[in-house]
Amino acid sequence: MSDTTYQNYDVIERRLNEMARQRLIYTLITIGVFVLLMGVGITMAEENNAGSFSRGFTNFFDYPVDLFEQTFEYGWGWWSLVLKHTPELFSTINMALFSTLFGFTFAVILGVLAARNVVQSKIVVAVTRRALDIMRSFPELVFAMILLYLMGRSLLPAVIAVTIHTIGALGKLFSEAVENIDDRPLEGLRASGASWFQQIRFGVLPQVWPLFFSYGLLRMEINVRASTILGFVGAGGIGEALSTMIQWRYGAEILAIMFLLVLTITSLDYLSRYVRFRMIGEQS
């Protein structure tokens, strides 16, 4: 650039204007597409006659207000409802914990097998990756509903479904983490004649362990949400209680369950952030 002369300036300026114009066009196209999609969406919703779009907004507060009114009628007795649903909450948390634990374990194994820098065989890497992709791509609900149909209503189908999704999601993150490690400890171990397992144990795991752990905690929070939703389609736990109460229109109980859910998710969020902060420091 040092030999840029004055003649080049107008060339540069022309180019700059051209780029600015191009960017404007792209922006306009994006906005146009968005408006178009929004329009299509609104017409589709109106056509399905599922309630008018504009009326929906005015109705927005009706339901929450209704819930709170019913709750205030209860007075202090409402807290007993909260207590009543706590065991169901624990059953949901247990579902999430169990599937996170199992998913984490398998994800560590598959994540290592899917990392190009520690596994020589290209076939193993490719097969593991495809398997992880498929496990990750299915929404938990799809697996869970099929398993629920086959195994009857219980916690186990949901646990299996969430575990499978967890393996896929964590496995991919883990394999990326392993691929980004510093290779020098690995080379050192290889030079000293360490076996493959020893290389993984002493060369890879110490480097990625904090990251794995923080991903696992994040996943735990996601799995509590997922387990609740699966309860909704019949897997038991607090989701099923919520679905029943909604059918019966018991506003106070609905709010009690929502309260428990929000409390759990928020506290898990803070807990996982605190632990992550302690383990891997500021950069998370």
Add this chain to the structure above:
Amino acid sequence: MTAVDFQAIENRHKRVFRKAQRGREVAVGAVVLVLLYVVVSLMQFDLGGVARRWDATRAALFTLDLYAYKDHVSHEWDAFEPKVSFEGGHRFVYEPAPEWLAATNDNGYAVNFDSGIQFVLYQDAAVVKNVPDATQEYEIKRDGDGRPYVVGFQDRPEDLPEWIIATENRVEVRPSLWERMQVYGRKIEIHRYSFGWNYFWFDFGSPLTNVGPLEAIGLMFDDNQVVRGTPNHELVATEFLNNSLWQHGNIFMALFETLLMAVLGTALASMFGLPLAFLAARNVSPFPVIRFINRRLFDLLRGIDMLIWSLIFLRAFGPGLFTGVFAIGFTDTGSLGKLMSEAIENADRRQVDGMKSTGASKLQQHRFGIIPQILPIFVSQSLYYLESNTRSAVIIGAMGAGGIGLQFLGALQTGNDFENVAYMAFLILALVIIIDNLSGRLRRALIRPEERHT
């Protein structure tokens, strides 16, 4: 080094070895605790109950139905006129009967299977022939009260092979999953399974019933009209989309609705998340009160689960697209806003200072000092959210918002269209994988190489 040497080293550095020893003890303890937890949880999950309820035949039939279709032969004893229909549908009767149903020389009808097995129907009996490994043919008749029985086994049903189940009102013959005959007092039902998804392209009553996909594409450019008055390309398109067995039209529409939910929801979240993030960032937002309110707003939006949002919107908007859009939009405005406000706070101060030194206004400082720094993070995070929202939209759909999720739930609950379940599961998988790949590509293309790792 010998064992003695090791011993010597260990004696010299007791502290180091004790630490390693304690680490091992902690690890073993943790493993024991986890195992204990697993056992207790498995008890809570009621493994025994699941095992009791587990029905292997049901599971096998479900799996079979995913990739096979069945033709029904139903036949009333008194009428003696076998009727063949597809999946037992009243509207799907084969006329004339297919080749595998043949009249025999002795006034019967033989149902032939690919395995060589034959069920032969007579005026007063049904005979099971050619079952591999069977030592004899089995004949099923009706007694005076009109109850079916296996000839020769009336008094000793326990001697029947295990693929014949004789109860008081019914005899079921099932040599393998692919052949099945149920004999009742009034009628006989035969299920003949074959591999494949039948009528996937065009349904039973269509003028194009037996036309394959490639043939159909060829037909579209053919001027000889199959149905007089309709151009071929129009005919092929409508017949395919209106296939009443597979409902391609409805399913594609539902898939599109789900995709729209995810895209609009994510767009909404990005549109509101970014400006709110500026208001919540410490280094940009001038008023601490606004900052505080915005942060709590993010916490609220994020903390209330997508499920709960979708319930609230379900009441407001009814089942439909916008329930999903707003549920996704609200939750992710919270997540994205929080993430972006942190990114803004971590932005490099010097670029803003540079802008300020050239006399830029506050707005220009943010526009040219901060936005270029956070744009790659913003774009890549939005695309990540789009990926995960495609999955969420399926789930919210099943909760009542509509789209492919609801269709899937419906097909599963009907309980006999498992090939449709498989088809929809496949489409969902395809949609998610396509969106994942597209967004991955976009991410790589939009973010300059040196920032790829953010």
